[in-house]
Amino acid sequence: MTGPLGTLSELRAQLDGRKTSSRELTEAALARAEALEPKLRAFVGFRPERARAEAAEADARMTLGERRSALEGIPVAIKDNMVQAGEPTTCGSRILAGFVSPYDATVVTKLRRAGAVIIGRTNLDEFAMGSSTENSAFGPSRNPWDLTRTPGGSSGGSAAAVAAGVVPLALGSDTGGSIRQPAACTGIAGIKPTYGRVSRYGLVAFASSLDQIGTFTRSAADSAAALEVLCGHDPHDSTSLPEPVPPYTQRLSGDVSGLVIGLPREYLVEEGVDPGVLQCVREAVAELERCGAKTREVSLPHTKYAIATYYLIATAEASSNLARYDGVRYGHRAANAKDVGLMYRRTRSEGFGAEVKRRILLGTYVLSAGYYDAYYRKAQQVRTLLRRDFEQAFAGCDLIATPTAPEVAFRLGEKASDPLRMYLSDVYTVSANLAGIPGLSIPCGFAHGLPVGLQLLGKPLDEATVLRAADSYQRRTDWHSRRPPEPA
Amino acid sequence: MSVEAHVHYEVVIGLEVHTQLRTESKLFCSCRVRYGDDPNHHTCPVCLALPGALPVLNTRAVEFGVRTALAMNCTVHPRSIFARKNYFYPDLPKGYQISQYEEPLATNGWIEIDGEEPGGRSFAKRIGITRIHMEEDAGKSIHDAAVTGGGSSHVDLNRAGVPLLEIVSEPDLRSSTEAGAYLRTLRQLLRYVDVSDADMEKGHFRCDANVSLRKRGEKEFGIRNEIKNLNSFRYVEDAIRIEIERQARVLDDGGRIIQATRLYDPATGKTRVMRTKENADDYRYFPDPDLVPLALEPAFIERARLTLPELPERRRIRFESDYGLSAYDARLLSVSRSLADFFEAVVAARVPAKMAANWILRDVLQALKEREQEIEETKLTPEALAALLGLLDGGRITAKSARELLPELVDRGGDPTELVSVRGLEAVSDSALIERAADEVIAAQPENVQRFRAGEEKILNFLMGQVMKKTGGKASPGAVREILARKLKA
Numbered sequence: 001m002t003g004p005l006g007t008l009s010e011l012r013a014q015l016d017g018r019k020t021s022s023r024e025l026t027e028a029a030l031a032r033a034e035a036l037e038p039k040l041r042a043f044v045g046f047r048p049e050r051a052r053a054e055a056a057e058a059d060a061r062m063t064l065g066e067r068r069s070a071l072e073g074i075p076v077a078i079k080d081n082m083v084q085a086g087e088p089t090t091c092g093s094r095i096l097a098g099f100v101s102p103y104d105a106t107v108v109t110k111l112r113r114a115g116a117v118i119i120g121r122t123n124l125d126e127f128a129m130g131s132s133t134e135n136s137a138f139g140p141s142r143n144p145w146d147l148t149r150t151p152g153g154s155s156g157g158s159a160a161a162v163a164a165g166v167v168p169l170a171l172g173s174d175t176g177g178s179i180r181q182p183a184a185c186t187g188i189a190g191i192k193p194t195y196g197r198v199s200r201y202g203l204v205a206f207a208s209s210l211d212q213i214g215t216f217t218r219s220a221a222d223s224a225a226a227l228e229v230l231c232g233h234d235p236h237d238s239t240s241l242p243e244p245v246p247p248y249t250q251r252l253s254g255d256v257s258g259l260v261i262g263l264p265r266e267y268l269v270e271e272g273v274d275p276g277v278l279q280c281v282r283e284a285v286a287e288l289e290r291c292g293a294k295t296r297e298v299s300l301p302h303t304k305y306a307i308a309t310y311y312l313i314a315t316a317e318a319s320s321n322l323a324r325y326d327g328v329r330y331g332h333r334a335a336n337a338k339d340v341g342l343m344y345r346r347t348r349s350e351g352f353g354a355e356v357k358r359r360i361l362l363g364t365y366v367l368s369a370g371y372y373d374a375y376y377r378k379a380q381q382v383r384t385l386l387r388r389d390f391e392q393a394f395a396g397c398d399l400i401a402t403p404t405a406p407e408v409a410f411r412l413g414e415k416a417s418d419p420l421r422m423y424l425s426d427v428y429t430v431s432a433n434l435a436g437i438p439g440l441s442i443p444c445g446f447a448h449g450l451p452v453g454l455q456l457l458g459k460p461l462d463e464a465t466v467l468r469a470a471d472s473y474q475r476r477t478d479w480h481s482r483r484p485p486e487p488a
Numbered sequence: 489m490s491v492e493a494h495v496h497y498e499v500v501i502g503l504e505v506h507t508q509l510r511t512e513s514k515l516f517c518s519c520r521v522r523y524g525d526d527p528n529h530h531t532c533p534v535c536l537a538l539p540g541a542l543p544v545l546n547t548r549a550v551e552f553g554v555r556t557a558l559a560m561n562c563t564v565h566p567r568s569i570f571a572r573k574n575y576f577y578p579d580l581p582k583g584y585q586i587s588q589y590e591e592p593l594a595t596n597g598w599i600e601i602d603g604e605e606p607g608g609r610s611f612a613k614r615i616g617i618t619r620i621h622m623e624e625d626a627g628k629s630i631h632d633a634a635v636t637g638g639g640s641s642h643v644d645l646n647r648a649g650v651p652l653l654e655i656v657s658e659p660d661l662r663s664s665t666e667a668g669a670y671l672r673t674l675r676q677l678l679r680y681v682d683v684s685d686a687d688m689e690k691g692h693f694r695c696d697a698n699v700s701l702r703k704r705g706e707k708e709f710g711i712r713n714e715i716k717n718l719n720s721f722r723y724v725e726d727a728i729r730i731e732i733e734r735q736a737r738v739l740d741d742g743g744r745i746i747q748a749t750r751l752y753d754p755a756t757g758k759t760r761v762m763r764t765k766e767n768a769d770d771y772r773y774f775p776d777p778d779l780v781p782l783a784l785e786p787a788f789i790e791r792a793r794l795t796l797p798e799l800p801e802r803r804r805i806r807f808e809s810d811y812g813l814s815a816y817d818a819r820l821l822s823v824s825r826s827l828a829d830f831f832e833a834v835v836a837a838r839v840p841a842k843m844a845a846n847w848i849l850r851d852v853l854q855a856l857k858e859r860e861q862e863i864e865e866t867k868l869t870p871e872a873l874a875a876l877l878g879l880l881d882g883g884r885i886t887a888k889s890a891r892e893l894l895p896e897l898v899d900r901g902g903d904p905t906e907l908v909s910v911r912g913l914e915a916v917s918d919s920a921l922i923e924r925a926a927d928e929v930i931a932a933q934p935e936n937v938q939r940f941r942a943g944e945e946k947i948l949n950f951l952m953g954q955v956m957k958k959t960g961g962k963a964s965p966g967a968v969r970e971i972l973a974r975k976l977k978a
Contacts, residue, residue, distance in 0.1 A: 083540045096539065103533045105540055202540040209777035237542050238779050317777055320572050323583020324537040328643065340641070344576055367574070367772035376774060 002032040004165020004483060008074060008222035011168055015062065015073050022062070022073030022117060026055035029075035029119050033166045039487045041141045042151075042160040044080040044090055046120035051075070054117045061115065070225040070249075072115030077161050077170040080121040081128055081204040082213070084108045091204050092126040092136035095351025096331045105202020106234045107171060107213055114229045122157030122170060126353045127322065128178055128206045130154050131425040134416050135355045142412070143186060144484035145450055149409040152182030152425075155216070159186040162216040163484060169226050170216045175206050176310050177405075177429025179214045180441040184404035184453020187443040187482060189470065190216050191223045194461050195436035196241040198227075199234030205321040207314035208239075210433040219480050220442055220470035224248035227463060243461055251464040252471045257292025259469060261285065262397030266303040267428060274407040276447025281403045284444035284454045284473065288401070291472055298393040298400065302385045303431060307423060309386065310430040312366050312379035318356075319363030325351060358419065387435045394459045399469055402428050404441040404453030428455055438463045442470045443479040451479070497701040497739065499732050500709055501661035502618075503724075505674060506652050507684045508625070508692040509552045515624045515651035516543030516586065523690075527630075527644035535649035537581035542778050545570075549622060549651040550782065552683035553593050554792040556653055557620045559681045559799055562597030564789050568621075570779045574772045579627035579643050587623035587654075589773040593782070594620040599677065600801055603669035615670050616658030625650040653684070659698065659709065664728040668721055671695060676800055680825045688720050695724050699731045701739060710735075711745040715752050715759055727752035731759055803828055811841035820849055826864045837874030840881070847877060851891060855898045867901030868894075876904040888961040889913040915964040919971060925958040926972050940976055948973065 005011065005028060014020045030048050037043060058073035078084070081091045083101035085108075090096050104112070111118060125135035133141040133156030141156040143149040144164040151160040155172030159182035162170050172179040174192035183190025191214045198213040205211060215226045231245040263285065268278065289295055327333035327347030334346030352360070366375035393400060405425055415422040432439035437460055444454035454473075458466035474480050513520060517534035533541035557564045571589035595618065602612035627648035632638030655674065661667050675686040675693060686693040700712035715731055718724045730752075735745055749768075750759040763769075775781075798806070800822045807818035807828075822828045827848070834844040852873070856863060876893060879885045885893075885908055893907055908914060916922065929951055930937055940947040948969070955968050 081540075083538075089539060091539070099539070101538065101540075103538070103541075200540075201542050204539040205778075207777075236544060238544055239777075316774060320574050320584050320772070320774070323574060323576065324539075324581060326576060326578075326583060328578045329536060329581065330538070340578060364772065367774055369770045369772075372772075372774070 002028050002035065005029055005032065005075070005168055007218040008070070008168040008225060009219070011074055012070055012225075016067070022055040022058040022075075023052065025073065026051050026075045026117050026119060029167050032164075033120065033161070036164055036166060036487060039142060039147055040144060040160050040164055041139055042122055042157040042164070042166065043077070043120045044092070044123050044138055044157070045088060047087060047118065051117050051119045054112075058115045058117060067115070069114035069116075069229050071111065071169070071229055074116050074169060075119045075167050076111065076116045077120050077122050077158060077167045078108065078111075078118055079124050079128075079155050079158050079170070079172050081124060081173060081206075082107055082171060083202045083204070084118065084121075087121065089121075089204065090137070091128070092124045092133075092138060093351065093353065093356070094137045094332055095325045095348070097351075099331045103202065106199035106236060107230055108202060110230055116169075116229075119167065122155070122161055124157055125154035126356050127204065127318070128154040128173055128175055128211075129318070129355050129359055131177070131181055131422055132410070132412070132415070133157060134412065135353055137353060140412055143409045144487070145187065145409065147487065149411050149450070150185065152185030152405070152409060154178040154182075155190075156182050158216050159183055159188060159190065162186070162218065163188050165483065168217060168222065171213055171230075172216055173203055173206075173211055173213050174429075174433065175210045175212075175314060176433050177426040179216065180429050180439055180453065180455060181405045181425060183216055183441040184443070184451065184455075185409035187451030187479070187484070188216055188218055189220050189223050189440065189442045189480065190214065191227065191440040191463070191466070192432065192438065193227060193231060193463050194241065194438045195433070196237075196239050197231050197438070197461070197463070199232075199237040199240050201234055201236040205317075207317040208321060209317060210310075210314055212433070220440070220467050220474055221249065221252055223440070224252055224467045224471070227467075231463075241461070246464050248464055248467055251468055253468060254472050254475050255292070256288060256469050256472045259293040259399065259465070260397040261288060261293050261295045261469075262298035262393050262400040263295055264298050264300045264303070264393065264400060264402060266300050267402040272406055272424065272427070273403060274447060277403050277405070277407060277452050280445030280447060280452040281401070281454055285401050287476060288469065288473055291476060293469070296397060298397055300386075300389040300393055300431070302382060302389050305382050306386060306431045306434060307427055309379045309382045310426070310434060311362070311423060312375050313383065313434070315359040315363030316367050316376050317363065319360045319367065322352075322356070322360055327351075355419070383434050386431055390431070390435045390437055390457075398459070398465055400457040402455045402457070404428060404455040408447050408450035408452060432457050436460060438466050440466050440470055442474065443482070444473075444477070445479060451482075496704065497736055498704050498706075499662050500659045500700045500702060500712075501663075501667050501728060502659035502698040503657045503661065503667060503670060504696045504698070505655045505671070506694040507655065507678055507686050509549050509651040509653060509683055510685055511546055511548045511552065511651055513546060514649035515546050515549050515622070516649055519649065521650050523646070525646060527642070528646065530646045531648070535581065535645060537583075543586060543776075545779060545782065546651060550593075550784070551788075551792055552651075553620065553622050553653055554784065554789055555681050555796060556655075556678065556683050557594030557597065558789075558793050558796055559677055560597040560599055560617050560620065560655070562594035562617055562620055564594045564784065565591065566784050566786070567591065568593045568782045568784075570622075570776045570782065571773045572776045575769055577626065577629075578641065579629045579645070579648065581627065581645060581648055585624060585626060586776055586779070588621035592619045592621035599670070599673055601666065601669040601673045603665060605663060605665050611666060611669075613660070613666075615660045618656040618658050620653055620655050623652050623654060624648070625652050659700075664725040664732070667697065667728050668725045671721060671724060676823065680797060680800055682797070682825070691719065694719060697724060697728050697731075699728055699735070700745070701732065701735045711747050713745065713747065713759075714749045716749060716762065717751050723752060723754050726754070726757065727759060730757060734759070797825060800825075800828075811835065811845070813841065813845055817845050817849060821845060824862070826862060830863050830870050833870030834874045834877070837871055839874045839877045843877055843881065844873075847873065851894055852898075855895060859898070866898045868898045869901065872897050872901065872904055879904060879908060883964050883966060884908070884915055885913055886915050886956075886961055886963070886965065889915070913962065916959050916962045919967065921959065922955065922963050922967055922971050923975075925955045925963070926968070926975050928958060929954045929972075930975060937976060948976070951976075
């Protein structure tokens with residue numbers, strides 16, 4: 001079997017040194033994906049012919065000495081909730097059966113213009129709702145570290161693909177932790193930038209005010225290179241931020257001396273966290289201190305309301321965002337319904353899975369007359385308080401360090417019947433979405449033989465500092481170089 | 489409503505008007521706003537609500553909204569919020585309509601209306617404007633059942649996403665006539681500020697009416713009914729009148745009004761219940777997270793204010809004071825902005841204001857009416873009319889010739905001076921010719937000459953007419969009068 005592909009920077013060096021071609025890398029990625037797919041189920045679909053053609057074009061450009069970006073000729077994967085012209089988009093749902101997008105998401109346009117080669121689309125929890133990919137209509141993806149476990153979710157397919165060395169870069173979306181938690185579960189780097197930093201145009205909406213596209217890579221330095229391509233203002237997305245994008249890779253100085261890392265009292269003593277996880281995170285913070293960073297305790301007093309707030313806002317938005325899947329214009333439509341009401345009912349009953357239905361019902365309820373003030377409006381008020389918590393905390397520190405998830409990757413089926421327990425997987429990650437701040441997860445050790453994630457949260461638009469700290473840590477540790485065993 | 493009902497009840501009416509803004513493109517995407525093209529031709533991922541598509545606000549529509557709000561004396565809010573109104577319908581692609589709810593574009597304005605009730609009572613009052621907000625239109629459903637009797641339905645999304653303004657009045661209207669006057673004034677204003685064609689027949693201007701009755705002297709409003717589907721001025725007035733009578737009958741019989749939404753059927757002249765309050769839809773409004781709050785800089789609002797034309801009410805008053813026109817003429821001339829502009833351009837070309845007003849209101853309007861055209865659709869320029877009236881005023885042509893030339897100027901345009909000489913329409917002041925004609929008339933009309941000489945002075949006008957006739961209408965009336973008078977007194 002084809003071995004794992006190198007990291008983004010390794011492949012870049014090989015391409016620049018003419019040691020390999022985009023065509024070769026693309027073939028290798030496709031071959032490895034095909035070989036692993038029966039075990040990993042990381043992908044929903046591939047586009048081998050178009051990928052080969054694009055790789056050939058990239059090779060032709062590189063032969064002429066033209067290199068569009070650090071991603072030129074690099075095989076990548078995208079989560080199957082970002083549309084690409086001519087390709088199906090399923091969002092892991094039966095309701096989008098047969099839908100082929102006529103247009104490109106802005107991130108797809110950016111990848112294409114950068115010369116990247118998209119080989120396929122990765123598996124996810126249906127409409128990105130979940131923390132394990134078990135809610136995909138196409139079945140769950142597996143964790144390369146232990147095939148009986150989930151890779152996390154909802155971007156589990158992208159995480160598994162990068163962790164298993166199929167591609168060096170995959171895109172995910174993070175609404176409440178859907179990049180960071182699977183990155184932690186699979187021992188790779190995952191970053192959710194500031195809300196509005198990467199355009200959402202063409203990202204199928206789950207919860208519009210929380211959704212943000214980000215990346216999976218093996219190292220923080222690779223994340224920096226990818227974000228330089230993906231970030232930036234987009235006139236098609238009204239919530240996209242106009243601020244210029246800093247050259248993230250040039251900010252990777254390896255120096256964290258003087259940086260103040262805040263340790264939130266509420267996160268590090270909270271019950272329900274695996275002691276092994278907490279131990280790894282404490283050691284990672286100690287390592288950053290040895291590099292010259294300072295730590296101080298900070299407080300995020302409204303943390304205990306974060307999960308409730310998140311599930312009120314996210315479901316409310318989802319209930320409205322998913323109304324367009326009505327069988328009228330595209331996707332699944334129930335057969336033989338004798339009137340339009342019945343057509344809606346059957347189409348949506350047949351098309352959506354249980355978790356999506358649960359969230360649509362919850363979201364419809366919290367927006368209903370008589371409940372709006374008690375739930376949705378109240379949740380927005382608490383959201384403001386959470387945002388204020390971070391503003392106050394960041395007045396005294398540059399970064400905040402926490403575990404990414406309360407435990408290591410769990411077994412498939414372990415929480416599938418207990419949605420509330422599943423929701424708690426996001427306990428450390430949802431606050432960053434509610435506050436709109438950047439967050440990253442990098443591997444910082446192992447507990448029970450499985451990777452543990454360190455989460456670094458930054459000030460709004462300060463991805464550069466988050467990446468610099470993560471990169472500095474990775475220059476002194478090798479957790480990110482550990483690879484899962486090759487599946488038998 | 490019967491006279492007796494009027495005695496017992498006070499009518500309370502508030503109107504909600506939806507008017508389509510005349511922007512080039514839709515409210516949240518760059519698709520063109522156009523009708524009559526193939527179904528679903530003007531669509532894109534955004535207005536088709538494809539997965540992943542996002543709305544981007546059309547600034548021009550905002551400008552139109554602000555202009556309208558200012559013209560209606562509203563407070564324009566520096567911050568307003570777009571909200572989603574959630575409901576399922578096949579021609580509503582996203583499953584929600586983007587509208588404004590808790591924080592609209594503008595609130596708290598008024599317009600002045602006046603008119604006359606059928607009984608002769610005249611009214612002039614200020615009608616409050618509760619709010620003005622922006623929203624997108626839905627598409628159109630076409631049901632085979634209604635067309636061919638078939639069982640399928642089709643959806644045309646060309647209209648989906650077209651910008652609308654919703655203008656909500658205070659419950660200040662007290663009769664169907666007042667409601668009609670309000671709508672006409674509103675339409676005039678929308679056309680004046682050039683934001684909407686406000687054409688009811690084309691569905692650009694739609695109205696829902698809230699109607700209730702209360703006992704005279706009572707402070708509390710009665711239970712209201714909302715009437716939808718009012719797509720002509722007549723329907724609005726008829727439907728309101730019918731609803732007032734229905735409610736009065738219910739109350740007279742000791743019954744209670746049940747809050748409901750009703751549909752007006754012009755074929756039967758009746759309203760019927762569409763839904764009652766109990767089964768009213770819950771639209772689950774919430775702020776649209778895909779759009780940021782609409783923040784309007786004071787400079788933006790000021791710029792919109794500067795682009796406002798002089799509004800009809802102001803202009804009417806100025807026409808009276810500046811040009812000495814009667815209130816009646818001033819009103820007619822200021823009805824449409826283009827006509828008022830035309831009038832002022834004619835006056836600016838040195839035509840006496842009253843002469844310009846008379847000619848425009850009588851002859852020009854008559855020509856427009858015959859052609860079913862607006863002034864700007866014709867070939868008639870203010871300069872040409874001014875030249876024509878200049879020729880008339882200077883005695884170079886007669887009024888009859890001027891009237892003859894007008895239709896040609898309306899239909900084909902041209903230079904009046906040239907036309908007069910080509911057609912040989914110069915007024916004849918050649919006294920020899922007039923004297924000969926006068927002599928002939930005096931010889932042919934001995935009886936009338938006798939009556940004039942006996943002191944019946946108004947016979948002179950008749951005799952003048954005879955002389956004019958003989959000269960083919962080209963004789964200058966002044967010269968005819970002078971020569972004829974001299975000869976008769978001789």
